[in-house]
Amino acid sequence: MATVAAVRQTSAIDVKALREDFPILKQRIHGRPLVYLDNSATTQKPTAVLDALQRYYFEQNANVHRGVHTLSGRATDLYDAARITAQRFLNAADPREIVYVRGTTEGINLVAQTWGRANIGKGDEIVLSEMEHHSNIVPWQILAQEKGARIRAIPVSDRGELQLDDFEKLLNDKTKIVAVTHVSNVLGTVNPVADVVRTAKKRGITVLIDGAQAVAHETVDVQALGCDFYAFSAHKIFGPTGIGVLYGRAALLESMPVYQGGGGMIGRVSFGATTYADLPYKYEAGTPNIAGAIGMGAALEYVMKIGLDRIAAHEQDLLAYATQQLSTVPGLRLTGTAPHKAAVLSFVLEDVHPHDVGTILDREGVAIRAGHHCCQPLMGRLGVPATARASFALYNTRQEVDVLVKALGTVHEVFA
């Protein structure tokens, strides 16, 4: 973790100006200025995205790929352009490697149900980690139950780091896939996914990275990572809900069976035999989320224009400052203190349930999340039923950290 002073030198984002891009942040909640610290759950949307969505429905709305009229051509061009934007964003080698999905969850389910069903059999092993979101556990359990395969989990240290020595020992000839999160939505830990990929690849094992919490906070280069699959959701990076990306290496995507059947994913249909469309359309059945894809493209352009390095520097400054400030709150214990973290701070307050913390903070205008964060196995590992979580994005400020810390003081007053 960088020190506050060191990070401040590299942070050049004009947050005050950036906040103007997010109209929702001007709201008051219970008479107080909104302090939105629930960015790991979903992020707010800039006018660039809202305008793209509105423009689409006002001026460009038509179905894609099947029309010969002007509007359909316009919609198709924008829809295809967003795929190229996503390709550039992830530095994928080919736009055919970008599959539109509903989000991270659908991306992982797609891999489990296609690649997984074709390649995982009885006695095979699927390696996850103790810090996975339910979206990167349950799809594999469904598959494992069907096939008689076994799930194994990389242990997590008390600080919230993957135990890499144990990881290597888990791998064997039966291991067919390693699926781990890039950044933990609870601990904030940034996992050394390049090392994870390298270790797995020495044994020829397929690797999926859950990028839901990573993409808004650091540059992702799927070619440099060398992973086979990478999934993310647009709504966690300032885009709309209901759309996301599954990146897959072209050779793998080519070889996998289809996912859902319907219009758009076929080559030719007859009752005798049906052939399928080329990549990526073979995985995109039915009328897609056209507006969502266009909105996601606008969000990715927005982030790339600001620059993920500058965003990361700003967030590291917030993380260092918030970590310092929260340590002054009596009875507060942070869960997740890995040296390499994203700006996510989960904590428990002595004798106060996280839901009560969240409710009292809401009265002060501060939006945080409380609960198990869809990570029940991790909660078990941490020995807590739930945590409170403040998660930051590019538009958050040190002043908002101060409001959070002051509001936590009121929690103590209520429960004193």
Ligand SMILES: Cc1ncc(COP(=O)(O)O)c(C=O)c1O
């Ligand atoms: C690490 C991680 N993986 C997967 C998901 C699922 O994302 P979505 O609900 O957008 O599919 C989340 C959502 O919080 C997450 O934090």
